[in-house]
């Protein structure tokens with residue numbers, strides 16, 4: 001019997017641009033049901049690594065495998081159906097309704113394709129995912145009328161339409177107010193619980209934005225992995241201080257993390 005391959009396996013990846021090492025010797029294995037966070041300061045290489053995972057860029061050295069298929073050796077279109085990538089820079093031009101934006105996840109296009117029509121099952125799935133992401137009352141709303149938080153959650157529903165095995169989220173809480181951030185985290189939590197096989201990788205600078213179901217963390221610093229593994233082992237005050245080059249105290253309350261500067265007593 002062959003063991004199921006991990007959802008994602010990155011081995012000794014380097015990425016060099018204009019002679020600069022943006023990523024050096026990074027390795028990462030993500031299995032079904034794991035929820036990873038990539039943490040690091042500005043410029044640490046988080047978005048670049050996420051781009052490699054979503055097959056948007058290729059490594060200079062090393063290999064990236066999605067479900068046992070090596071990037072560069074298989075059809076990218078096929079691989080992308082396994083990977084839902086939520087791009088916060090989604091450049092929608094026309095005032096589509098939420099349901100139609102979500103359905104474009106099936107055609108992997110920004111605008112609906114001419115003559116493409118969803119089946120009854122696909123419509124049902126779009127409605128179920130918008131409900132799961134807390135947008136049941138906004139399915140008919142037009143894109144320009146949505147709040148930033150609602151747009152972000154609609155894009156997650158869109159990315160889930162092809163029923164991917166892996167969901168990639170690049171700073172999904174950027175620009176959200178407290179309510180928007182908390183609604184997002186709550187919905188990610190519901191999603192993780194309702195899809196036990198789904199794996200995810202989320203990029204952020206802020207530990208406060210980590211969903212409580214985060215199982216694993218990689219700390220990146222200057223393009224190198226500083227620490228990687230189960231969240232409770234990696235997220236220590238000492239390691240997070242090293243990662244951000246700043247002395248912080250880390251605490252966890254009801255599953256959520258927070259940090260504050262370590263102040264000397266006056």
Ligand SMILES: Nc1ncnc2c1ncn2[C@@H]1O[C@H](COP(=O)(O)OP(=O)(O)OP(=O)(O)O)[C@@H](O)[C@H]1O
Pocket residue numbers: 017018020022040041042043044045046047048049205
């Ligand atoms: N195409 C490129 N050519 C040259 N340098 C690049 C290129 N893309 C990214 N970089 C550099 O690589 C480094 C890592 O960038 P990246 O966007 O991955 O970092 P990040 O950790 O996601 O940062 P942030 O938190 O600010 O979004 C940065 O110094 C960036 O300027």
